[in-house]
Amino acid sequence: MSLADSRPQPCGPARGRPRSEAVERAILEGVMKLLEDGVPLAELSIERIARTAGVGKATIYRRWSGKEELFVDVMRAAEPPDPELPGTSMRDDLVMLLEALRLRGLANRSSAILHNVQAQMKSSPKIWAAYHTSVIAPRRRQGLEILRRGQRNGELRPDVDLELANDLFVGPMLVRSVMRPDMELPDGLAEQIVDTVLAGLRPVSAPGAQP
Known part of the structure; x- marks a missing residue:
């Protein structure tokens, strides 16, 4: 499942350097690839995710404080987006x-x-x-x-x-x-x-x- 067109907003606070959408997509897609390969959530370490995405662990921690916030954004990116409400009634x-x-x-x-x-x-x-x-x-x-x-x-x-x-x-x-x-x-x-x-x-x- 490709997340190339997703634009999730990570739920953790922004820290460090400005965010790179390409890097964030690579990390989210790295998590999804591991899940598609059958790796259980409990076995998805930040180190393993970083290796799969081709980034350093510090790059992940600059965007998410931990696995929980990262997994939330993976799900948010994989699901259909929340709608813009018309507000008419x-x-x-x-x-x-x-x-x-x-x-x-x-x-x-x-x-x-x-x-x-x-x-x-x-x-x-x-x-x-x-x-x-x-x-x-x-x-x-x-x-x-x-x-x-x-x-x-x-x-x-x-x-x-x-x-x-x-x-x-x-x-x-x-x-x-x-x-x-x-x-x-x-x-x-x-x-x-x-x-x-x-x-x-x-x-x-x-x-x-x-x-």
Whole structure:
């Protein structure tokens, strides 16, 4: 799997000399090559990654403070990118978020490497914690902010529990993507989920509500 066209933003603080995108791509691709060769995450040392990427260990440490942050950026580069939200309405933004989740589910199904790495990450508390902090938690906060804006704009009932509502929107896509790999992830599924849930959460007089 080539990461040549990816432009990940490393999650660690910038240190040392200015970043070189070519060097960062080489490091990320070096990690992916080792994973494709079947090397478990637990056996991926910084020294081995540096040797595969053709760089020095110091070059890696200038960009990432450790393996956990590096692995998060490898996953971020290999997954479909997070979408730019249209901001036209709560519904449109929710559809965009769920469509991105659907595409990530399809990518995990089609890529044995991604599927394998996801499973290994969950067995490593430090790596999973770094991934959750840098990737999963920001995505959840983004969903909650969309719902808050929708509540302020009258697109969502004021009595709706936003944490619960967020789970109601995201849950069906996660179930199909992670827990039910036999289920299809067809085009239009994001719209179907959002419209089904919104039918019970919109104020009767909200814009776009069905009579």
